Amino acid sequence: MATGLTKKDFLTKVFRENNLTKEDFFKHQHYTIITRSGIEKIQANNKIVINYILEKCEANFCVVKAIAKRDDAYVETYGSALKGQSHKDGSTNTWYVAEMAEKRAFSRAVLKIMGMYEHGVFGEDESESFKKG
Numbered sequence: 001m002a003t004g005l006t007k008k009d010f011l012t013k014v015f016r017e018n019n020l021t022k023e024d025f026f027k028h029q030h031y032t033i034i035t036r037s038g039i040e041k042i043q044a045n046n047k048i049v050i051n052y053i054l055e056k057c058e059a060n061f062c063v064v065k066a067i068a069k070r071d072d073a074y075v076e077t078y079g080s081a082l083k084g085q086s087h088k089d090g091s092t093n094t095w096y097v098a099e100m101a102e103k104r105a106f107s108r109a110v111l112k113i114m115g116m117y118e119h120g121v122f123g124e125d126e127s128e129s130f131k132k133g
Helices: 007-017 036-045 097-113
Strands: 025-028 031-034 049-057 061-070 073-082 121-123
Touching (some): 036 097, 049 097
Antiparallel strands (some): 025 031
């Protein structure tokens, strides 16, 4: 991705190139959060191919590895989910831990391969605390 740009210029460039709208992102404390629809747009527009490996799956816990490829770039990352009664004792309150882990791995892979973490951008699926209020 573009280097040497300010955070604002980088985000403006990525948002324009991927046709993101106001519904595709929001500000959360110190971060910019990309919604699921925004991440899907970025993935499709940049022809990012993602493959998954189920690393561990139990009744209330799951880890999924995502392997992303874009042109010559290659990224491996993980997504996990732990079912809890609240955010204090788990990372999700849904029983769909495999699906949540996959969504988190997908978000992380897309954002990492695009260089967006360097600019304080996260996916809304990465943490329950990143949900729009």
